[in-house]
Amino acid sequence: MNATDNPLLDFRGLPRFDVIAPDHVTPAIDTLLEQARATVERVATSTAPAGWEGVAAPIAATLDRLDRAWTAVRHMNAVVSTPALREAYNSNLPKVTAFYADLGQDERMYAKYKAIAAGPALASLDHAQRKVVENELRDFRLGGAELPPDRKARFKEVQEELASLSAKFDDNVLDATNAWAHWVADAAALAGVPDDVIAQARADAEADGKPGFKLTLRAPCYLPVMQYANDRALRALMHRAYATLASELGADPAHDNTALIERILALRAEEAELLGYANFAEVSLVPKMAASPAEVLAFMRDLARRARPFAERDYAEVTAFARVELGIADPQAWDLPYASEKLRQRRYDFSEQEVKRYFREDRVLAGLFGLVEAIYGVAIAESQAPVWHPDVRFYEIRDRDGGLVGQFYLDLYAREGKQSGAWMDDAVNRRREGERVRNPVAFLTCNFSAPAVADGRRRPALFTHREVVTLFHEFGHGLHLLLTRVDVPGVAGLEGVEWDAVELPSQIMENWCWEWDVLRSMTAHAETGEPLPRDMFDRMRAAKNFQSGLATLRQIEFALFDMLLHTEYVPGRPGIHRDARAVLSAARREVAVVPRPDYDRFMHAFGHIFAGGYAAGYYSYKWAEVLSADAYSLFEEVGVLSPVAGARFRDEVLARGGSRPALESFVAFRGREPQIDALLRHNGMTTSS
Ligand SMILES: [Zn+2]
Secondary structure, eight states: OOTTTOGGGOOSSSOOTTTOOHHHHHHHHHHHHHHHHHHHHHHHHOOSOOOIIIIIHHHHHHHHHHHHHHHHHHHHHHHSOOHHHHHHHHHHHHHHHHHHHHHHTOHHHHHHHHHHHHSGGGGGSOHHHHHHHHHHHHHHHHTTTTSOHHHHHHHHHHHHHHHHHHHHHHHHHHHHHHHOOEEESOGGGGTTSOHHHHHHHHHHHHHTTOSSEEEOSSHHHHHHHHHHOOOHHHHHHHHHHHHTTTSTTSSOGGGOOHHHHHHHHHHHHHHHHHHTOSSHHHHHHTTSSSOOHHHHHHHHHHHHHHHHHHHHHHHHHHHHHHHHHHOOSSOOGGGHHHHHHHHHHHHHOOOHHHHHTTOBHHHHHHHHHHHHHHHHOEEEEEEOOOOSSTTOEEEEEEETTSOEEEEEEEEEEOOTTSOSSOEEEEEEOOEEETTEEEOOEEEEEEEEOOOOEETTEEOOOBOOHHHHHHHHHHHHHHHHHHTOOOOSTTSSTTTTOOGGGTTHHHHHHHGGGGOHHHHGGGOOOTTTOOOOOHHHHHHHHHTTTTTHHHHHHHHHHHHHHHHHHTTTOOTTSOSSOSSHHHHHHHHHHHHOOSOOOTTOOGGGGOHHHHTSSOTTTTTHHHHHHHHHHHHHHHHHHHOTTOHHHHHHHIIIIITTTTSSOHHHHHHHHHSSOOOSHHHHHHTTOOSOO
16 A cells, blocks of 8 residues: 555645545554664664764654654544544554654664764754753663663563553543433423533434433533532432543443553553652653652642632532522532532622623634734634544644744534543644755644534534633643744654643633633624623633632642652552552542542543553643743733733743753743742732732
């Protein structure tokens, strides 16, 4: 099969998502792996003096092709999964992982990079290339290149098994989510739930050829039911189903992640031991900003201490409100979102669903693009490309002089076969290819409510303000990829950026969702077309930090659990904790304010740390929020729409990618080291004023 037969081997332009089929995966990946192995062999056995052109460049070129094809497969498996595609992905994953594991511990390649670092070639490298060499030496060490042969073989087995287990973990969560539905015969049982959510539940039932309403555990259904359904028993039922997803208490034992969790942790502990570290958290932190698990734990505990009084007040208020105003004598976990929303409506006099009527998708996108254009001096326009689903749109982003800088896909709506959550991924990274530069391409994926269909016509989708914030967040990741000016493989865009600093460009974007000058132009009421009234915006802002103490402690609970899990617990070894659940209990005892029901198995669906890249890294969200809040405070000082501050952020942070340490980029932008004050102020957690 050659490039014209197999779209995954066609690298002339954008991925051909309209024609990629499961059958293409194995032949393409086999071909690319064979080519990559041949390149590695040629480079590793070359007798020429080690230099950039002879070592880093050819390896980067061959990995680039493999990455682009594999990314396309992985992406499609995440957003339009079918049994055949999943099978193709899962059967190729071990081969790809094995290749990278081999490469990561190839002593000959390690020696080449050591020779570059120690030889005359180093002087001819620019600073981005030097950073790449530095990173390579670190990664070879972490990849097991210094291990003796028998340990190398074991290290590789560990990595391969970990990759498969992670994929299986995600599959279980997705399958458990898809398998679960609650059927409601009568709309009266859904009293309180917003009309558009009920309409979607009706449409979902109809799609299955059934009467009544189909409730699911996907976010656009689950969250509003928990927030608005007056029927307490329904909320309890949904809460239990959600909190037991993919656990031994879930609907189907085939989707139980319990054993996977223990196995993943045991393998990570073994990996750390092979590399000579005390625990997996130490390994995870080597390429991060934070210096040690102790530093991370101290940071989280300090923040927990500051947040605690606010969280206790939040909890006391909402439970008292539930008792006195809602007649719920013993408020439980499944009452809190409901009671919180009612309390918020009472106190600030608006509902999220009312606000949602103003956020029409077309206006929101125009507002987001307008903001980015104003601050960063770019232009965004819709364009055409082959896509994987008719709902996907494609855009390009140009510089002031009209030159193309990047392109992105936007895939906004929840649907079956799509992983939950929102994320940005790189389809193509920026690279220099001879005289020209290849521009980056981003995938922006969300799981928002799809447009409602009425009288055979699609109405514009409506987003909650929370969804708008999520969209801005992911778009910030996208800008990090798209506005990079680095074209050296390994440090362009998000490549090589410390994981705990990666949320800076995304989280800073969230701040603009709370600025009147940004919001007023991006709203139009679904029926009347009226913009969001100023007084409603003022109430939203007043409510911005509603329960921020509880939200902060919840994030710290996750982060602390993650860090304790990877420092204090090794399955099968005597120690402080009996199993992963005991670690979760310990984290909760230390920081949680809200009691959780015994059945709560949230960790069984905690893909961030068991299937994503956040293992011993979940703290990154809060860590980077210190950076993003402090960076935004410069905009607050000089004007939130200041193109001067925008240009500086673009030049010093977004453009630099991983070509220098994140702290250096931050200081270059802010003029000093990060401080926590802005984060506390933005979250309303200051005692004065
Ligand atoms: Zn993010």
